[in-house]
Amino acid sequence: MSAVRLAVPDEVMRRIRAHGVDTYPHECCGALLGRDGDGRREVIELVPLANHRDDSPRNRFEVMADDVRLAEKMAHEKRLELVGWYHSHPDSPARPSEYDRDHAWPWYSYVIVSVQKGVACDVTSWRLQEDRARYEREEIETVAHPVGI
């Protein structure tokens, strides 16, 4: 059983899937704004962002530091936190790659949607363990509405 959970409104889940389909066969990416505390993390809204990996957009994504700062600013203005990121794996499973691990920090939630032949399939979420050796999967709890709104 997973030790960590991520509450995600069904509308946010729908938009993550739709973004993955829209950009297929390229990877999509974006930020997740929400709240973290008291043993619970919840996403409130998402911020779709541009994938800057023009050289290999089918199996790579990159959110530039300026966009990261923009997402942090948006979260601050909404009195939320930047709790994680999402991206798609076109025609690949919704599991983190070694490349994902090399470019991750602990604490963030990394949500991955698998898009198979243009159809959004599994959505999973992961957190990098503190020793950077592997990911821990976190259970996604789909909720009807953002909690606390």
Place this chain on the structure above:
Amino acid sequence: MAVKVIIPTPLRAYADKRESIEVQAATVAEALAALTTQFGDLKKHLFAEDGKLRSFVNVYVNDEDIRYLQRDQTSVKAGDTISIVPSIAGGAPKRGRVFPWPRKR
């Protein structure tokens, strides 16, 4: 001279949960060295095994990206603020390779 280093939220757990740390330094390299000496667990998240900043870790001095200054030899002066900002990168595995995750027992 004293400069302030802003600790990004994901790494605060490794810095006594503090939002910022004041260190004595004359360059960015000295500031990051002082920071990771004080909080050793930060090191592996900022630096790769070869001792260089991880490729996705960006450093700013008062909103200026150090890549456009003198990189880690960029001078800092009293009152400067150093920010550590990640680029977020990743992607699907090649040929079906995925990172190992805990096996079911």
